[in-house]
Amino acid sequence: MGYHEPTPAISVPARPRVPHVSRVGDMGYHEPTPAISVPARPREPHISRLLETWDTTNLTRPSALSHERRCDLALASRPLAAQRPAAILLMRRSAPSWQGKKPSGLALTSLGLPQGNVAIRALVAGASLRSHADQLPPGQTRWSTPLAPRLSKSVLIRALATAFLHGEPTTEELIQRAAHTLGRNWRWLRPVARRFVERFAGKVRPTRRSVLAFLREDENVNRTWHSRRHQLTVASWVVEPDGPAAMQPMAAAADWPIPAIATVGDLARWLGLTMGDLEWFSDPRRLTAKTRTPTLQHYHYRVFPKSSGGFRLIEAPKFRLKKVQRQILHEILDRVPTHAAVHGFVPGRSIKTFASLHAGKQVVLRIDLREFFPSIGRPRVQALFRTMGYPDSVAGLLSGLCTNATPRRVWREGTAQPSRSVDPAASFEAAQFYARPHLPQGAPASPALANLCAFRLDSRLQGLANAAGATYARYADDLAFSGDAAFARSAERFAARVAAIAEEEGWTVNHRKTRIMRQGVRQHLVGLVTNTHANVRRADFDRLKAILTNCGLHDPATQNRENHPAFRAHLEGRVSFVESINPGKGRRLRALFDRIVW
Numbered sequence: 001m002g003y004h005e006p007t008p009a010i011s012v013p014a015r016p017r018v019p020h021v022s023r024v025g026d027m028g029y030h031e032p033t034p035a036i037s038v039p040a041r042p043r044e045p046h047i048s049r050l051l052e053t054w055d056t057t058n059l060t061r062p063s064a065l066s067h068e069r070r071c072d073l074a075l076a077s078r079p080l081a082a083q084r085p086a087a088i089l090l091m092r093r094s095a096p097s098w099q100g101k102k103p104s105g106l107a108l109t110s111l112g113l114p115q116g117n118v119a120i121r122a123l124v125a126g127a128s129l130r131s132h133a134d135q136l137p138p139g140q141t142r143w144s145t146p147l148a149p150r151l152s153k154s155v156l157i158r159a160l161a162t163a164f165l166h167g168e169p170t171t172e173e174l175i176q177r178a179a180h181t182l183g184r185n186w187r188w189l190r191p192v193a194r195r196f197v198e199r200f201a202g203k204v205r206p207t208r209r210s211v212l213a214f215l216r217e218d219e220n221v222n223r224t225w226h227s228r229r230h231q232l233t234v235a236s237w238v239v240e241p242d243g244p245a246a247m248q249p250m251a252a253a254a255d256w257p258i259p260a261i262a263t264v265g266d267l268a269r270w271l272g273l274t275m276g277d278l279e280w281f282s283d284p285r286r287l288t289a290k291t292r293t294p295t296l297q298h299y300h301y302r303v304f305p306k307s308s309g310g311f312r313l314i315e316a317p318k319f320r321l322k323k324v325q326r327q328i329l330h331e332i333l334d335r336v337p338t339h340a341a342v343h344g345f346v347p348g349r350s351i352k353t354f355a356s357l358h359a360g361k362q363v364v365l366r367i368d369l370r371e372f373f374p375s376i377g378r379p380r381v382q383a384l385f386r387t388m389g390y391p392d393s394v395a396g397l398l399s400g401l402c403t404n405a406t407p408r409r410v411w412r413e414g415t416a417q418p419s420r421s422v423d424p425a426a427s428f429e430a431a432q433f434y435a436r437p438h439l440p441q442g443a444p445a446s447p448a449l450a451n452l453c454a455f456r457l458d459s460r461l462q463g464l465a466n467a468a469g470a471t472y473a474r475y476a477d478d479l480a481f482s483g484d485a486a487f488a489r490s491a492e493r494f495a496a497r498v499a500a501i502a503e504e505e506g507w508t509v510n511h512r513k514t515r516i517m518r519q520g521v522r523q524h525l526v527g528l529v530t531n532t533h534a535n536v537r538r539a540d541f542d543r544l545k546a547i548l549t550n551c552g553l554h555d556p557a558t559q560n561r562e563n564h565p566a567f568r569a570h571l572e573g574r575v576s577f578v579e580s581i582n583p584g585k586g587r588r589l590r591a592l593f594d595r596i597v598w
Helices: 047-052 067-075 080-090 105-110 117-131 153-166 171-182 189-200 208-217 219-231 264-271 275-282 319-331 351-356 378-388 392-402 408-414 424-434 446-453 455-468 485-489 491-504 538-553 567-581 583-594
Strands: 010-012 036-038 299-305 311-317 363-370 471-475 478-483 515-518
Touching (some): 153 208, 153 219, 189 208, 189 219, 208 219, 264 392, 275 319, 275 392, 311 319, 311 408, 319 392, 363 491, 378 392, 378 446, 446 455, 455 478, 455 491, 478 485, 478 491, 538 567
Antiparallel strands (some): 363 478, 471 478
């Protein structure tokens, strides 16, 4: 476009005494001058074209000249080729002595430059870009080469986090992936990779949030960003592949025969759900806990009073969610080995195997965990799935499918019946406790998830028992320890240590139910007597025998004093239980049951 020929001179009246105009570079005030002839301003070309025609190869840094010298450059009558670099030098934003002042509009006009703050900012930006530009070959201008986008610190950290999470957390592989991302093997990448390995290697697969926090706080990353931010760039982004390669299990979980689910889409296809249904059932925003419409909720709720005081909440999932949880249970959770000390909800183990371990011991220590299932929150369940190797997105949805946040109205309605007296403070505390996402008691996958989430607790308690020469076993929330005379002497201190470990692992001991049972008293666990061998209690056997005898002599309906809806099935189940514990007593009860006329 270039400059046009100037038009004839026009007469400009003398300017009044204005400090902003006449005080240039603190040179003092001047008296108004007579009218001067200034060439008419030509048509302003676009700023990119204007800077393209200027020769800035000999541009000097602003700090190299004094303030007065810069003003002389701006106001002197010079040829056009010398005035343009002087104007850029004058308006450099990095000049320390300007202190936010701008040259006057008259001075800019005399140099053939456009007036106004917008034009000044454009010129400053153009000059700044030119000062950081590389040497260009002849015939190529600054504006004919593509500019690299300016890199922000957040983009740099996100790119490094993606590279670190993509593969194995070893120092050399971390450096290789980070160098590929940044397009250069920087020296500062090695100490960052070493600290990353020290922080996360050998543990549960870190979340993306924890890796981002680590990189934001790393001193090498911050120092490099402040000193060499203009040299940093993201050359390429690491994209996680769709397939089993995205699974990153821990070393102990590498051989578990669980399905490989690398993406959210794979999870939806594996469960046979649409993406909308998957998000609705997992409920990442806890919308079902806020709705008052029962049909929009995924669980049925029932509140039962406990015989020892308080209430127990049963959360049973509805049909579709129950089907999803059963698939997760059978195809994932059942294929993960549990701790050897666990006897509850494990195939091949029962309360008989649990009680038989402590039969005939000199002392038996029984400890009960309070609120065993709801104490396991969604973050712990998500960490379990990440241990199996599932990515963060998949692990988050799986944990959402298996946990629930109970609406507060459930406790208000369940404890508000006239026949149930409850402390309002205790009811409010329970509602607050169950309002966070937790394992629901009554869901198919909750027992298996609870056993797997308590693996570290079982390992620590097993080690403590081995050190004390005791035997350890757990059935759901019942912890049992037994030993000889040496263990009996330290049982009280041992119980205090068990309570401390349980507290560290996220559970609370119900101290009112803690029992130290020696051989002189009845030793009982989960309803069985263990003094000599695992056996049903005599009182329970005699009571059931009397009921069966009366049913054979009288109408069975008259013996249903607890109003069981299926009284026959109830009695048959109790007989089968005795048969599984003590076959001899079970045969006698079975003979009485068979003589009943229903």
